[in-house]
Amino acid sequence: MLPKVPIPTLTQTMAEYLRVLQPIVTPQQLERSRSVIKQFTAPNGPGATLQRHLLDKREAEDNWAYYYWLNDMYMDNPLPLPINSNPGMVLPPRKFTTVNDIARFAARLIDNLMLHKEMLDSGGLVQERATSREKGQPLCMAQYYRLLGSCRRPGEIRDSQYLPQQRSDEHMIICCRNQMYCVPVKAGDRGRLTEDEIASQVLCALNDAPCLRYDPPRVGILTTGTRPQWAKDRQLLLLEPQNVRNIELVEQALALICFDESIPLTFNARGFNGSPAGAHYCAGRDESNMAHEMIHGGGSKYNTGNRWFDKTMQLIICNDGSWGLCYEHSPSEGIAVVQLLEGIVKKIDEMPSREENGSQNYLPPPERLEWSICPEIEQRISEASRDADRNIEDLDFYVYRYRSYGKNFIKACQVSPDVFIQLALQLAYFKLYGHLVSTYESASTRRFMLGRVDCIRSASMEALEWAKAMCQGEGANVTLESDKEDDYSCEGNDIKKVTFSIYSRDHLRELFRCAAARQTEVMVQNILGHGIDIHLLGLREACREKEGNMHELFTDESYKIANCFLLSTSQVACSTNSFMGYGPVTPHGYGASYNPHPNEIIFCISAFFSSDKTSASRFARSLQDSLDAMRDLLS
Ligand code: COA
16 A cells, blocks of 8 residues: 655745745745745644644545645636647657558557556556656556546536446547547447457448538537536536437547547748748648647637547547547546557557458447537537637647757766756746746656645756856847747757856856756655645645635735746656647746657647747747757756
């Protein structure tokens, strides 16, 4: 049995909290927070009682923080799922010559998902262990059991989760041209269908959808709405028994397989002066373009209606061979999803290619889901389409491969690759804006029972001192609205800014070592269960429950600044040539996921075009300058 998530002492967390505020708030705000904390922790303040409440909760529950965190992070967040919550993953493209190739690939994916499910059901999942920092500690495996057959459900106040049940029959939902088909993959009386049978079922759907004369209602687009709005729309749909059954089938399906026609090559390529972003990859598409397809589907004119964003696993297969996943984040972190899919891809790659054997399909064709649509829902579908299109057009997304070095070089410098990349992100931000901002990095707490993540706050005083010193001599470089039209893409742009610092290399190296030591300390604190964010969240929720009102600790300016993550980052390591990305979490913020390989690092940078402060390609350019400067400093 794994240990329970610890609860740090009040003194520990409050001291750390003041320390993380220092680089991101004004001296006045810091002073105010200091006195608020003093009042909170004083003998007559609420701190000790609330801490006692959490300690009792820890005794009573497997993971005292689980639902506080789940609700705060996901279930109570009213924002639409695409872009704001669901990550998109791009996997190495396939080569399809005919529609049979597409059906065969889909069948192999489904077959392997089924094998995985059977392995889970029989208790055969191999225990994972930490590979560094107290190496060998077992990790919580609960996330793996929530991936297949689960679904989020919208609520007007709070969402909920439909979690997988053990069943004797199983099915998948296939989406093609906004139609949905229910494909049984395991029957109670005969077990799992064969790969050939699944392929022929998929083929039936792929042949049926384009032949239909009518334009189907894009019901799936309703799942792109704000959560309270979609909750209302769903209630309206549920008034019809036919829709009740359809929604049940979708929510209980093991996964969705969405067959897309690729979005245009120039999709949302604004800000790059027409030059495509990222490396060319598949059928003339660049990686940013593929990431757009996986994150949101390209809008109502393209594939956004061909989705059900509440579904945990939506595998997306495009006719040009690119493919990937859009996943609903609440049941699991990306790592479990990546492990599952990469494992399946490796197995498929080892399988011999197969000619169609022309075998007859003796199974009835898969059932097409027919919806009963009232005029009000019809109206809502067009409103939801308009809103989704607006949000999608606003996503500025740039996949950037830094090719000069990867984690081999960083390890040779005796630095943790994750720490190094976090500092590069801090420097990149500082170069653009001249200050640091509240930064989120997800830290896995799977060493503990039902552990999910805590937050590594990478903006430290040590990072600030180092970034300032690195930029001495550089002019102010703050993003202006007019800059946004410029081409800052990193590919094909050889103009290099000459940077210099008035400090000696030895001094800069020393500052870097201090920043890296601090970042390493915070990282280790978090993964060993002594992060401050989960603890502060627990105290805040305990305060709400026990006191009925919020202490100023959770309402003052500093708290707001600390929780507005203008830089939201996470490492999503992949062993194949794949990557995962997501949108920013605030209107003027950046999202930055990264995937360090031995000799390169893949970044997915996101921002919103509507912000006059941010630009994904400009950030990528600054990141390139930062990584180059760090190599020059340390080599
Ligand atoms: N010198 C040389 N090598 C070092 C080093 C140093 N000072 N410090 C670490 N390394 C090595 C490690 O031994 C490890 O080696 P390996 O590649 O042989 O395993 C490698 O560098 C990577 O270690 P590091 O970069 O320190 O980080 P990590 O892999 O332990 O990851 C976190 C750190 C925080 C990203 C990780 O613990 C975590 O929490 N991951 C989950 C994030 C997440 O949830 N993402 C999904 C969000 S949806």
